[in-house]
Amino acid sequence: MDWADELAARVSGPQVVNDSKTPSGTVHVGSLRGPVILDVITRALRANGRETTLLYGVDDMDPMDAQALLTPDAIDREMGRPLAHVPDPAGDCHASYARHFAGVFIDVFAGLGIHPDRYYWMSDIYPTGAMDPYLRMALDRAALVRDIYRRVANVQHPDTWHPVGVVCPTCGKVGTTIVTDWDGEKVYFECRPDLVAWAHGCGTSGWISPFGGAAKLPWNLEWAAQWSLFGVTIEPGGKDLSTAGGSRDRSDAIAREVFEREPPLNVPYEFLNIGGKKMSTSKGRGAAAHTIAEVIPPEQLRFLFLRPRPNQAIEFDPDGTDAVPRLFDEFDRFAAATAGREVKGEIPPGYDATFRYSLLDPNADVAAEAWAFRPTFAHLALLVQVPGVDVGARIEAEKGSLLSDRERAILDERVAAARAWLEGYAPERARLAVRHDGLPAEADGLEADQRAFLAALADASTSEPPSGGDAWQAAIFAAATAADVPAGRAFAALYLAFLGRTNGPRAGWLLASIEPGFVLERLRDAADARPPTVGGAS
Ligand SMILES: [Zn+2]
Numbered sequence: 147m148d149w150a151d152e153l154a155a156r157v158s159g160p161q162v163v164n165d166s167k168t169p170s171g172t173v174h175v176g177s178l179r180g181p182v183i184l185d186v187i188t189r190a191l192r193a194n195g196r197e198t199t200l201l202y203g204v205d206d207m208d209p210m211d212a213q214a215l216l217t218p219d220a221i222d223r224e225m226g227r228p229l230a231h232v233p234d235p236a237g238d239c240h241a242s243y244a245r246h247f248a249g250v251f252i253d254v255f256a257g258l259g260i261h262p263d264r265y266y267w268m269s270d271i272y273p274t275g276a277m278d279p280y281l282r283m284a285l286d287r288a289a290l291v292r293d294i295y296r297r298v299a300n301v302q303h304p305d306t307w308h309p310v311g312v313v314c315p316t317c318g319k320v321g322t323t324i325v326t327d328w329d330g331e332k333v334y335f336e337c338r339p340d341l342v343a344w345a346h347g348c349g350t351s352g353w354i355s356p357f358g359g360a361a362k363l364p365w366n367l368e369w370a371a372q373w374s375l376f377g378v379t380i381e382p383g384g385k386d387l388s389t390a391g392g393s394r395d396r397s398d399a400i401a402r403e404v405f406e407r408e409p410p411l412n413v414p415y416e417f418l419n420i421g422g423k424k425m426s427t428s429k430g431r432g433a434a435a436h437t438i439a440e441v442i443p444p445e446q447l448r449f450l451f452l453r454p455r456p457n458q459a460i461e462f463d464p465d466g467t468d469a470v471p472r473l474f475d476e477f478d479r480f481a482a483a484t485a486g487r488e489v490k491g492e493i494p495p496g497y498d499a500t501f502r503y504s505l506l507d508p509n510a511d512v513a514a515e516a517w518a519f520r521p522t523f524a525h526l527a528l529l530v531q532v533p534g535v536d537v538g539a540r541i542e543a544e545k546g547s548l549l550s551d552r553e554r555a556i557l558d559e560r561v562a563a564a565r566a567w568l569e570g571y572a573p574e575r576a577r578l579a580v581r582h583d584g585l586p587a588e589a590d591g592l593e594a595d596q597r598a599f600l601a602a603l604a605d606a607s608t609s610e611p612p613s614g615g616d617a618w619q620a621a622i623f624a625a626a627t628a629a630d631v632p633a634g635r636a637f638a639a640l641y642l643a644f645l646g647r648t649n650g651p652r653a654g655w656l657l658a659s660i661e662p663g664f665v666l667e668r669l670r671d672a673a674d675a676r677p678p679t680v681g682g683a684s
């Protein structure tokens with residue numbers, strides 16, 4: 147996590163951090179890694195005393211090119227028009243398709259503690275004339291632009307191709323037009339029926355002024371022009387854009403050679419792979435940001451993105467696995483280490499920065515946050531399944547004192563996440579059905595050594611029942627050792643006695659979630675239910 151602080155120490159002078167996005171549809175969780183990195187860079191710069199502006203652009207003059215969200219009758223009319231000119235498909239109060247979907251990602255960013263100083267909309271900027279100098283430069287240097295595409299990306303445009311897209315004055319489409327000439331004031335454009343496969347132009351052609359919002363730059367040039375217009379100094383880019391000859395290389399070359407400005411510092415970042423699939427574009431289950439937010443609260447989601455360095459891919463498979471509980475456990479370990487507590491296992495250097503940057507509030511009291519009591523996720527996932535349990539009271543008992551308001555909020559957030567996890571993601575073994583009605587028939591299969599272990603655990607727990615999951619876990623291991631039973635067989639005995647199956651969630655937490663009197667009674671029942679077939683274990 148030192149990377150952001152290292153970067154902040156490396157630069158000098160005021161900084162402008164920028165990113166932009168085409169508001170074309172649902173926000174997938176993988177696409178949030180960039181904004182989180184952007185936010186952390188901004189926080190690190192400010193913490194290092196650099197005056198920093200965080201900008202976020204909405205590329206809403208990009209053409210509509212995905213028909214999935216359009217009604218059939220709207221497809222022919224809307225495909226190829228700027229997103230800012232396509233009506234809101236949701237039919238609610240937004241002025242356009244672009245405003246609706248940008249609204250979605252702006253809300254998601256805010257929920258993650260990402261608050262750019264300013265969102266800028268390209269549909270607002272072009273009409274002001276602010277982009278006109280860049281349109282003019284691109285047109286004057288069209289041959290150079292064609293040469294850059296050929297050199298950097300091996301893309302050969304015809305000699306008549308000019309790097310400007312006119313918004314057709316007849317049909318309003320920008321994705322269907324091509325400019326073939328430029329006289330210093332006007333461009334010659336054609337709106338071609340067959341320029342692209344996904345939209346049909348109307349056939350209009352003629353001379354038109356490209357200025358004041360009548361035309362836009364193609365993406366690579368628009369990107370480079372944004373850097374000049376806003377004085378961008380740092381812009382992280384996804385790995386898909388940062389490949390050799392890819393979009394970033396093209397825009398870097400255009401910035402240097404056409405707009406004559408050094409491009410911003412790139413911080414290339416890798417993808418988040420969910421269940422082996424690259425999630426930045428996939429539409430699979432659990433991919434939409436608002437879906438994943440139900441099960442991973444914002445600070446843990448920031449942590450998921452920030453724990454590895456940006457250039458490391460993240461593998462995350464929440465479906466039917468313990469990935470979500472493990473993420474919480476890791477977060478809690480980082481919190482504990484930041485609080486100066488001893489933690490189990492290795493913890494990477496810079497853990498305190500990772501924890502600090504995972505917090506929603508950049509001005510949070512980091513020490514207080516690190517010390518806050520956080521109930522173990524797996525424990526909560528059990529507790530919420532036990533009928534009649536007062537989860538708050540149980541957690542306060544575990545903490546040994548009343549929860550603060552902040553700790554109560556953390557608990558509430560985790561309880562909601564645990565319920566969502568159980569409902570949508572948890573593996574079957576995490577679903578708890580304690581057989582309260584009587585010793586499960588499956589417990590008949592318990593063998594002598596397992597019964598001995600159950601009896602030993604009952605004996606050890608009678609005078610002073612363990613309090614909390616960790617204490618129960620320790621008691622289980624001690625009783626297994628005392629009865630000379632391998633841990634695996636000891637756990638299986640507990641699952642058979644309480645759940646009627648041979649596997650289950652962490653046994654210590656399972657026992658901690660059940661009423662202590664019942665635990666002892668069941669341990670003895672299971673130990674005594676049948677006379678041991680070999681020896682006199684109990
Ligand atoms: Zn809307």
Ligand SMILES: [Zn+2]
Nearest residue numbers: 314317337348
């Ligand atoms: Zn047209």
